[in-house]
Amino acid sequence: MAVVNIRRDVDDKFYRYRMPLLQTKIEGKGNGIKTVIPNMADIGRALSRPASYPTKFFGCELGAQTQFDEKNERYIVNGSHEAVRLRELLDGFIEKFVLCKACKNPETDLKISKDGMIHRDCKACGAMTDVDMRHKLTTFITNHPPPKKKKGVKGAGKAAGQSVDDGGCDDGENGGSDDEFTxxxxxxxxxxxxxxxxxxxxxxxxxxxxxxxxxxxxxxxxxxxxxxxxxxxxxxxxxxxxxxxxxxxxxxxxxxxxxxxxxxxxxxxxxxxxxxxxxxxxxxxxxxxxxxxxxxxxxxxxxxxxxxxxxxxxxxxxxxxxxxxxxxxxxxxxxxxxxxxxxxxxxxxxxxxxxxxxxxxxxxxxxxxxxxxxxxxxxxxxxxxxxxxxxxxxxxxxxxxxxxxxxxxxxx
Known part of the structure; x- marks a missing residue:
C-alpha cells in the first residue's frame, strides 16, 4: 500500500508521520452511484481518529450523504468523486481536526469539554488548541465522541502501513507490518x-x-x-x-x-x-x-x-x-x-x-x-x-x- 506524509505539504521522505494514500472505488450507476473508500479505516488509524470523522467531513464539504459500516470497515460517500478531490478534502480535515494549531504536529487527541467545546491536545508540544466549532462536523463529533484511548497506545502515524504483511508465521507470532519507520x-x-x-x-x-x-x-x-x-x-x-x-x-x-x-x-x-x-x-x-x-x-x-x-x-x-x-x-x-x-x-x-x-x-x-x-x-x-x-x-x-x-x- 502506498503511503504519504500526513502533512502533504512536507516533502521530507523521512518525515515521521505517514498514512496510506487514499483510494477510491466507484460502485453503482445512475442515482445509486457511490464512492467507496476501501482504506479509510487504515487512514483513520494513522490519524488516530475514527474513520467515520473524515468520511463525514467529506459529506459535509460535498453536500453528500455518507454511510459507515465500522464492523466491516466500509465507508461510503454518495455520488461519484475522484480520488484526487477526496485527497484534497482529507488535507482540509487534517488541518482542521488533526494538526496542532501551535506546532503543526499530527500527534494529537480530541478532547470534548463539558460545555461541548472540542480541543486538540498535542502530545508533542503540550498545547491545547480549540477546533473551529462553526464547522458542521463538530456536531457529529460531539454526538459521536472519540473512544477513550487505552494507556500505552501512542499517537498518530503508528498504523500508517499496517495492512502490509510480510507473510505467514507460526507459534502465535505475527508476521509484522510496515509503517513509516520500517x-x-x-x-x-x-x-x-x-x-x-x-x-x-x-x-x-x-x-x-x-x-x-x-x-x-x-x-x-x-x-x-x-x-x-x-x-x-x-x-x-x-x-x-x-x-x-x-x-x-x-x-x-x-x-x-x-x-x-x-x-x-x-x-x-x-x-x-x-x-x-x-x-x-x-x-x-x-x-x-x-x-x-x-x-x-x-x-x-x-x-x-x-x-x-x-x-x-x-x-x-x-x-x-x-x-x-x-x-x-x-x-x-x-x-x-x-x-x-x-x-x-x-x-x-x-x-x-x-x-x-x-x-x-x-x-x-x-x-x-x-x-x-x-x-x-x-x-x-x-x-x-x-x-x-x-x-x-x-x-x-x-x-x-x-x-x-x-x-x-x-x-x-
Missing part, C-alpha cells in the same frame, strides 16, 4: 543479494560469510573472551538450542557480533542487512530474534547506535512476546555485555524503544516492577530495573498529567 527496511533488504546470488555473480566463488558448522566454530573461538555469553537466549530449555552451532539463533547471534561496530567482519552492518540475515535464517518473525539483536548487535555506544537500528527493531517487534524478549535482550546488554550502560544508558534506551512504538507502556511498567531470572541472575535483574527508574517515573508522571488534563476539561 517500510524502507523491506525494500532495502529485498535489494541485498542472497549468498547463492552472490556466488553466481562472482562466477561460482562464494565470498559471503561461511555459516557452516566448522566455520562457525572457528569464528566463535576467534572472538574475544566472554563474547559467547551474548548468544545465550534465556534460562532453562533454551540453553541447549542456544549452544547448538546449527541453530539459526546461534548463527544469527554470531553474525550480529561479527558485524556490529568494531566486530571481526571489519564493517558495521545496516538495519536492512540485519533483517535480511534474519530472513535467510527463517527467524525474522521469531521473538528471540529481537532479543539477540538487542543483546548482540549493540556496543557501549548503544544509545547512539539505536538511531541506526530502530527501524529493524520496530519492524520485528510485533507482539507482547516480542516486547518481553526485547526487554530481556536489554537486561543482558546492560547487565552483562555492556555494564557501562548502567545507569544512564538504560532509561535512554527504553525511551528510544518506547518512542518508536517497540514497547507499550503497560508492558514496560510490569517489567519494571517484576524481577525475573529468565535472562540474567536476580541481582543483575534488580540492577537493570533500578537503572530504569527515571524512565518508569516519567511514564507515571505522564499518566498523572494526562489524568489532570482530563479533569480540567471536565471542569470547563
Amino acid at each position: 517500510a524502507k527496511i523491506a525494500s532495502e533488504a529485498a535489494l541485498i543479494p542472497t549468498a547463492e546470488q552472490r556466488a553466481k555473480e562472482n562466477g561460482g566463488d562464494e565470498w559471503s560469510v561461511d555459516t557452516s558448522e566448522a566455520a562457525v566454530k572457528a569464528r566463535v573461538k576467534a572472538l574475544e573472551g566472554g563474547i559467547t555469553s551474548s548468544l545465550v537466549l534465556a534460562a532453562g530449555e533454551d540453553d541447549e538450542e542456544a549452544e547448538d552451532e546449527n541453530s539459526p539463533y546461534y548463527q544469527f547471534g554470531v553474525w550480529l557480533t561479527e558485524h556490529r561496530k568494531g566486530g571481526s567482519a571489519g564493517g558495521e552492518c545496516t538495519a536492512a542487512e540485519v533483517y535480511k540475515k534474519a530472513q535467510e535464517l527463517g527467524i525474522e518473525n521469531k521473538h528471540r530474534s529481537v532479543q539477540l539483536i538487542m543483546q548482540s548487535l549493540f556496543t557501549e555506544d548503544a544509545v547512539k547506535e539505536m538511531g541506526k537500528y530502530q527501524a529493524v527493531i520496530a519492524k520485528m517487534t510485533t507482539s507482547e512476546k516480542h516486547q518481553k524478549s526485547l526487554l530481556g535482550g536489554l537486561e543482558r546488554l546492560a547487565g552483562i555485555e555492556q555494564p557501562s550502560l548502567v545507569p544512564s544508558g538504560v532509561p535512554k534506551l527504553l525511551m528510544a524503544l518506547y518512542q518508536i512504538d517497540a514497547l507499550d507502556e503497560e508492558i514496560v511498567k510490569h517489567w519494571g516492577t517484576h524481577t525475573s531470572k529468565k535472562y540474567v541472575d536476580k541481582d543483575t535483574s534488580k540492577k537493570v530495573r533500578r537503572a530504569a527508574a527515571p524512565f518508569l517515573e516519567w511514564l507515571d508522571q505522564a499518566d498523572s498529567d494526562e489524568d489532570e488534563e482530563d479533569d480540567d476539561l471536565d471542569n470547563l
Whole structure:
C-alpha cells in the first residue's frame, strides 16, 4: 500500500508521520452511484481518529450523504468523486481536526469539554488548541465522541502501513507490518543479494560469510573472551538450542557480533542487512530474534547506535512476546555485555524503544516492577530495573498529567 506524509505539504521522505494514500472505488450507476473508500479505516488509524470523522467531513464539504459500516470497515460517500478531490478534502480535515494549531504536529487527541467545546491536545508540544466549532462536523463529533484511548497506545502515524504483511508465521507470532519507520527496511533488504546470488555473480566463488558448522566454530573461538555469553537466549530449555552451532539463533547471534561496530567482519552492518540475515535464517518473525539483536548487535555506544537500528527493531517487534524478549535482550546488554550502560544508558534506551512504538507502556511498567531470572541472575535483574527508574517515573508522571488534563476539561 502506498503511503504519504500526513502533512502533504512536507516533502521530507523521512518525515515521521505517514498514512496510506487514499483510494477510491466507484460502485453503482445512475442515482445509486457511490464512492467507496476501501482504506479509510487504515487512514483513520494513522490519524488516530475514527474513520467515520473524515468520511463525514467529506459529506459535509460535498453536500453528500455518507454511510459507515465500522464492523466491516466500509465507508461510503454518495455520488461519484475522484480520488484526487477526496485527497484534497482529507488535507482540509487534517488541518482542521488533526494538526496542532501551535506546532503543526499530527500527534494529537480530541478532547470534548463539558460545555461541548472540542480541543486538540498535542502530545508533542503540550498545547491545547480549540477546533473551529462553526464547522458542521463538530456536531457529529460531539454526538459521536472519540473512544477513550487505552494507556500505552501512542499517537498518530503508528498504523500508517499496517495492512502490509510480510507473510505467514507460526507459534502465535505475527508476521509484522510496515509503517513509516520500517517500510524502507523491506525494500532495502529485498535489494541485498542472497549468498547463492552472490556466488553466481562472482562466477561460482562464494565470498559471503561461511555459516557452516566448522566455520562457525572457528569464528566463535576467534572472538574475544566472554563474547559467547551474548548468544545465550534465556534460562532453562533454551540453553541447549542456544549452544547448538546449527541453530539459526546461534548463527544469527554470531553474525550480529561479527558485524556490529568494531566486530571481526571489519564493517558495521545496516538495519536492512540485519533483517535480511534474519530472513535467510527463517527467524525474522521469531521473538528471540529481537532479543539477540538487542543483546548482540549493540556496543557501549548503544544509545547512539539505536538511531541506526530502530527501524529493524520496530519492524520485528510485533507482539507482547516480542516486547518481553526485547526487554530481556536489554537486561543482558546492560547487565552483562555492556555494564557501562548502567545507569544512564538504560532509561535512554527504553525511551528510544518506547518512542518508536517497540514497547507499550503497560508492558514496560510490569517489567519494571517484576524481577525475573529468565535472562540474567536476580541481582543483575534488580540492577537493570533500578537503572530504569527515571524512565518508569516519567511514564507515571505522564499518566498523572494526562489524568489532570482530563479533569480540567471536565471542569470547563
